[in-house]
Amino acid sequence: MWPSLIAKAKEGGLDVIQTYVFWNLHEPQPGQYDFTGRNDIVSFIKQVQQQGLYIENEYQNIEGAFHDDGSRYVNWTAQMAVDQNTGEPWMMCKQEDAPDPVINTCNGMRCDETWNGPNSPNKPSIWTENWTSFLQGYGEDTYMRSAEDLAFHTTMFIVKMNGSFVNYYMAYVYTGNSGECVAFLLNNSSRESVQVVFHNTSYTLPSKSISILPDCKNVVFNTAMVSTQVSTRSMQPIIRFDSPQQWATFSEAVPQFDQTSLRSDTLLEQTNTTKDTSDYLWYTMRMEPNSSKTQYTLKVDSFGHALRAYVNGALVGAFMERRSAGLRQVLIQELNFTSSPWGYQVGLLGEKLSIYTDEGSSNVSWRQYQNPSTLIWYKTTFNAPEGTESIALNLGSMGKGEAWINGQIKIVLKSNTPKKSCGCQFNPTITMVAAALTFAHHILLSKPSFFLHSTKTRNAFTTFVSVSSPFLRRRHKSTQPVAASLLQLGGVQISKQDVVKDEPTNNVPDLIFSKLGLQLHRRDNHPLGILKNAIYEYFDANYNNQFQKFDDLCPIVTTKENFDDVLVPADHVSRSYNDTYYIDAETVLRCHTSAHQANLLREGYTNFLVTGDVYRRDSIDSTHYPVFHQMEGVRVFSPSDWNNSGMDGTLYAANDLKACLEGLARHLFGAVEMRWVDSYFPFTNPSFELEIYFQEKWLEVLGCGVMEQEILKRSGKTGNVAWAFGLGLERLAMVLFDIPDIRLFWSTDKRFTSQFTKGELGIKFKPFSKYPPCYKDMSFWITDSFTENNLCEIVRGVAGDLAEEVQLIDNFTNKKGMTSHCYRITYRSMERSLTDEEINELQWNVRDKVQRQMNVELR
Ligand code: DAH
Numbered sequence: 131m132w133p134s135l136i137a138k139a140k141e142g143g144l145d146v147i148q149t150y151v152f153w154n155l156h157e158p159q160p161g162q163y164d165f166t167g168r169n170d171i172v173s174f175i176k177q178v179q180q181q182g183l184y185i186e187n188e189y190q191n192i193e194g195a196f197h198d199d200g201s202r203y204v205n206w207t208a209q210m211a212v213d214q215n216t217g218e219p220w221m222m223c224k225q226e227d228a229p230d231p232v233i234n235t236c237n238g239m240r241c242d243e244t245w246n247g248p249n250s251p252n253k254p255s256i257w258t259e260n261w262t263s264f265l266q267g268y269g270e271d272t273y274m275r276s277a278e279d280l281a282f283h284t285t286m287f288i289v290k291m292n293g294s295f296v297n298y299y300m301a302y303v304y305t306g307n308s309g310e311c312v313a314f315l316l317n318n319s320s321r322e323s324v325q326v327v328f329h330n331t332s333y334t335l336p337s338k339s340i341s342i343l344p345d346c347k348n349v350v351f352n353t354a355m356v357s358t359q360v361s362t363r364s365m366q367p368i369i370r371f372d373s374p375q376q377w378a379t380f381s382e383a384v385p386q387f388d389q390t391s392l393r394s395d396t397l398l399e400q401t402n403t404t405k406d407t408s409d410y411l412w413y414t415m416r417m418e419p420n421s422s423k424t425q426y427t428l429k430v431d432s433f434g435h436a437l438r439a440y441v442n443g444a445l446v447g448a449f450m451e452r453r454s455a456g457l458r459q460v461l462i463q464e465l466n467f468t469s470s471p472w473g474y475q476v477g478l479l480g481e482k483l484s485i486y487t488d489e490g491s492s493n494v495s496w497r498q499y500q501n502p503s504t505l506i507w508y509k510t511t512f513n514a515p516e517g518t519e520s521i522a523l524n525l526g527s528m529g530k531g532e533a534w535i536n537g538q539i540k541i542v543l544k545s546n547t548p549k550k551s552c553g554c555q556f557n558p559t560i561t562m563v564a565a566a567l568t569f570a571h572h573i574l575l576s577k578p579s580f581f582l583h584s585t586k587t588r589n590a591f592t593t594f595v596s597v598s599s600p601f602l603r604r605r606h607k608s609t610q611p612v613a614a615s616l617l618q619l620g621g622v623q624i625s626k627q628d629v630v631k632d633e634p635t636n637n638v639p640d641l642i643f644s645k646l647g648l649q650l651h652r653r654d655n656h657p658l659g660i661l662k663n664a665i666y667e668y669f670d671a672n673y674n675n676q677f678q679k680f681d682d683l684c685p686i687v688t689t690k691e692n693f694d695d696v697l698v699p700a701d702h703v704s705r706s707y708n709d710t711y712y713i714d715a716e717t718v719l720r721c722h723t724s725a726h727q728a729n730l731l732r733e734g735y736t737n738f739l740v741t742g743d744v745y746r747r748d749s750i751d752s753t754h755y756p757v758f759h760q761m762e763g764v765r766v767f768s769p770s771d772w773n774n775s776g777m778d779g780t781l782y783a784a785n786d787l788k789a790c791l792e793g794l795a796r797h798l799f800g801a802v803e804m805r806w807v808d809s810y811f812p813f814t815n816p817s818f819e820l821e822i823y824f825q826e827k828w829l830e831v832l833g834c835g836v837m838e839q840e841i842l843k844r845s846g847k848t849g850n851v852a853w854a855f856g857l858g859l860e861r862l863a864m865v866l867f868d869i870p871d872i873r874l875f876w877s878t879d880k881r882f883t884s885q886f887t888k889g890e891l892g893i894k895f896k897p898f899s900k901y902p903p904c905y906k907d908m909s910f911w912i913t914d915s916f917t918e919n920n921l922c923e924i925v926r927g928v929a930g931d932l933a934e935e936v937q938l939i940d941n942f943t944n945k946k947g948m949t950s951h952c953y954r955i956t957y958r959s960m961e962r963s964l965t966d967e968e969i970n971e972l973q974w975n976v977r978d979k980v981q982r983q984m985n986v987e988l989r
Pocket of ligand 1: 721722723724762763811813814832833834835853854855856857
């Protein structure tokens with residue numbers, strides 16, 4: 131199998147094979163090894179070598195797990211690879227200290243800036259992963275880097291780093307003879323295009339671009355002018371599997387508590403319980419129903435990935451989760467069964483009997499295909515198509531599950547619907563509850579319309595997603611009014627008429643005005659204030675009280691301060707009326723604390739922290755709010771700071787920045803695992819994000835970078851270098867205090883406010899209520915000018931903090947080209963139960979306003 135696959139890959143243009151060795155394949159049980167057949171990795175590597183390809187390995191991301199022995203481990207693996215004597219050049223990506231002769235390479239988005247280059251002069255500069263996007267979690271927005279940005283950094287990598295190879299985009303090797311002339315003309319400004327004269331000829335360079343002149347005369351390529359090619363693959367169906375006669379089925383047995391031999395008095399973590407055996411785990415328990423009850427509600431909180439819940443052998447609900455695995459909490463009515471006797475069965479009967487092999491298949495009786503249902507194995511047999519063409523198996527209709535081919539190749543499918551928790555209704559006379567975890571659907575080959583249907587119900591509190599930068603991905607938020615009339619903001623007197631105006635250039639609603647001046651971050655007993663003070667403490671202690679602190683700067687700023695001063699391009703989305711609150715064409719409510727950077731630098735401050743409320747128009751969900759809080763930090767260096775370090779100013783500042791923020795993360799979270807991710811902000815270069823590993827997830831906690839020279843120059847600080855960071859306080863506070871819903875920060879309910887004490891960072895919030903949500907759907911034909919943010923603004927205007935989420939649940943275009951949207955609005959109070967009348971009134975109000983103000987046709 132391998133030689134022909136490798137040959138095809140090579141013919142298709144592949145030069146390097148990235149290897150991921152899944153050790154459980156080679157050592158299925160501790161001490162039992164399997165290097166037979168397709169598990170023979172040495173022969174695989176030899177075949178790769180025979181066909182003249184390279185092999186790359188990645189250790190840097192697991193090195194930490196070996197602690198002090200990490201680098202010994204890396205050396206050992208390098209030695210082992212080299213000792214194979216396959217004649218193969220070896221590479222280790224991201225491994226700055228890759229031992230000779232292994233080549234260290236770069237992975238990232240800007241290897242021209244973020245990488246130090248090969249660690250020995252006889253190694254080539256190789257960019258093994260030029261990231262065009264990031265891996266996404268379930269339900270996360272897609273992010274695609276632009277072709278122009280890829281072209282720019284790729285070209286820079288070749289020119290500046292002497293790059294010889296770039297994977298994912300293009301490969302380029304230049305061998306020049308004497309007398310030849312090649313030029314790369316660079317415009318590094320992200321804002322303006324420039325005119326340059328080179329060899330007596332004038333060239334226009336668009337912003338942030340490079341022109342390539344292979345003869346020093348003619349521009350053959352400019353990175354801003356890339357026109358992206360789109361290629362699609364077409365498949366010719368050869369065999370279809372859409373008739374019931376082609377399928378035999380075997381229903382998985384739902385185990386009963388009494389049949390299980392593995393027992394525990396608590397919910398076990400799934401990965402450790404199933405270790406190396408199966409992706410599935412049954413959790414079973416028994417409960418005596420109370421005879422007077424007619425209906426029960428089962429609530430399950432799970433770490434992931436997918437759950438099917440059965441009561442008395444019948445399916446009652448399903449949902450999927452994000453990462454990591456297992457049940458966390460099980461409630462039936464208000465009774466908590468988390469710590470009661472549980473019986474476990476690891477894996478499925480079908481797995482135990484290997485019914486996906488010829489032999490095992492005869493151990494069970496297969497039935498004719500019947501109605502599609504859950505936890506069923508489907509089997510079909512067919513003759514391999516003739517010829518040597520590649521064939522593809524389309525498992526698109528399968529949903530979640532695992533598929534086996536010839537009893538050997540196992541394919542695990544995950545579908546994409548994010549679901550956090552399930553609340554399932556079922557009828558009484560319960561004798562047993564069991565849930566099969568992870569991949570709920572098994573088939574051998576796919577058949578259309580076998581889908582896993584997930585319930586739409588959400589648990590009272592969802593885990594949160596980030597309040598992140600407008601310069602990265604757009605995310606969502608929601609609101610609630612508190613009356614205010616004349617405000618003191620940063621020493622300025624502001625009245626409502628100054629902020630909310632009935633003019634087309636003003637889009638600030640009353641509700642947002644009511645948040646101005648509340649300054650939650652200045653309350654010492656409020657989680658945001660406690661957090662701010664803890665960060666102050668860190669800076670004071672580590673920088674000898676050098677950092678000046680500002681937490682009362684007026685949130686009303688000019689567009690120049692908010693955007694131009696920090697180099698936000700003229701056409702950036704964050705400038706639109708749809709995204710930012712404008713008071714008039716030149717004045718906005720700051721959308722980030724970076725709006726104060728330039729002024730403070732100009733005033734001569736060189737070490738400072740700015741904390742404040744920031745405002746962003748956005749959609750609504752229970753984890754986002756149009757007002758939140760950020761802290762900005764800036765530190766300026768002069769040449770004497772870095773001169774003796776052996777580094778240039780930028781590298782020096784980047785190192786100092788990383789050390790400072792890692793220290794801060796440790797100060798706040800204790801010993802946490804962290805990682806740096808390449809990023810992009812208009813105001814920094816290079817830019818990074820810090821992520822911390824908290825409760826089994828990587829969380830973005832802040833954006834930062836080395837300040838663009840242009841900002842320093844305009845502030846009269848030419849010759850200096852600075853770093854800057856911006857962090858979202860809610861984001862960190864939700865994690866640190868276990869606060870499950872962002873609206874709680876605005877709660878004046880004593881049951882919330884009384885739980886926090888000045889100076890106490892470790893307190894965990896105890897939820898005081900989980901009032902039921904109420905869903906209302908609304909459909910309408912949209913017009914071209916429709917935006918979701920405008921809809922959310924109306925919902926917030928009517929329902930304030932009672933609006934938890936506005937979610938698009940259906941979207942179609944009819945034959946006449948009219949597009950219909952159906953939105954589900956979730957209403958819920960943090961503090962009390964809502965009455966039907968109250969919600970109906972809100973919903974009618976919303977409908978009325980939507981129809982009148984958005985000019986849409988309700989359906
Ligand atoms: N202003 C950015 C935002 O609103 C955060 C940020 C990123 C601030 C990088 C910075 C920085 O100072 O260097 O998301």
